[in-house]
Amino acid sequence: MNGRWRTWLLAGLCVVVVIAAIYFPKLKRKVKTSANIAQPSEEQARRELTTAPPTNPSDPKVKAKMFWANDEDESALAPINVDLALSPDPVLRAKQVLNTLLAGPVNSDLRTLPPDAALLAFYLLPDGTGVADFSEALATSTPSGIQSEELAVDSIARTLEANVPQVKRLKILVHGQEVDTLAGHLDLTQMFVVNTKAAQPPTLSFGLPLKSPAASAASVSSDSTARSASKAPKR
Amino acid sequence: MLQTRNGNENPSFDDRSTLANAQRGAVFVTLHISSTGLPGTVRVYALSDLPTRASAGGILSWDFAQASYVTLSRKFGDAVQGQLAQRFKGSPSNVQTASVRQLRTTAAPAIAVEISSVSVQDRGDLDRMMPGVADAIARGLAAFRPSYVLPSEAGTQP
Secondary structure (H helix, E strand, C coil): CHHHHHHHHHHHHHHHHHHHHHHHHHHHHHHHHHHHCCCCCHHHHHHHHHCCCCCCCCCCEEEEEEEEECCCCCCCEEEEEEEEECCCCHHHHHHHHHHHHHHCCCCHHHCCCCCCCCEEEEEECCCCEEEEEECCHHHHHCCCCHHHHHHHHHHHHHHHHHHCCCCCEEEEEECCECCCECCCCEECCCEEECCCCCCCCCCCCCCCCEECCCCCCCCCCCCHHHCCCCCCCCC | CCCCCCCCCCCCHHHHHHHHHCCCCCCEEEEEECCCCCCCCEEEEECCCCCCCECCCCCECHHHCCHHHHHHHHHHHHHHHHHHHHHCCCCCCCCEECCEHHHHCCCCCEEEEEECCCCCCCHHHHHHHHHHHHHHHHHHHHHHHHHCCCCCCCCCCC
């Protein structure tokens, strides 16, 4: 009995060794290949999970106005028409245009938002308040400064204004939280007026007043296609 | 003149406003160097409109301390920006409005001055701008002073 067991055991071990000898080179190749594949960053992975839902082919293609930096004056915004199949649902539509805004223009120098920032969620309250929740990269990667932070918020507000008329005011969150400033200067504790014609005092108050980035008093140029909150009026 | 920071410490926005709000008849200037913008230019910002929300006792809310000073701040900002525009070509000629967090809780005419930019190749370029910026602020303040009437006591000048 013992002798037969020993024989079976030796035979089994031989089979395992043969299988291992065949499989080991393959396993080695697989490990090498896996090591060569760059791991996506946390932000990239998050963006993949949170990108806008795929467009419905039946959605009408429209020329969406995206507000990126003006190539002649980087302190101002300029609209660029992008053909997008936009959903009639305002929340999906807002996600689509904000994700396009985040993806940036062909000329990456004209970006207004950091490339590693992602839109985590967008909510639309019954009173027209849009709540856009961005990843932390929005706060950590936006160039610090009043002008650059104002341009970033303006580009979000004006892109929503141009493409999602249901959004009347905007609250920006970073990773689900209200933050004091975008990158050290611009006040994010408030809401921003998006649709200056339709906006009424909100029923939901975050405790702070509305602020119109696009309508910043001293900032509207005569060219409606190239106005910016930080552009000086001409005397 | 009081400075809200003298070294590498980093007081909070409210800490800085506390120091400023304890002064009577003061103006508040916060200086910044931007990350973007045309190098060699300077922009002045004042806060956009804020609602005046007084408590039952007539005490202005801390969060809206700037509310009573918005008009004065813009006037002060225009005076300083006008001076800066003469010294630094390409700078705007009027004050801009922006939601600068530091200004909101400051109970005084308050402006933010932002110099462009950290992208200059030679840091000395920024250093050479400083005397001109300081001179513009001083002259702007001198021009603004006659119109600085404390909001709570009409006719009283600091």
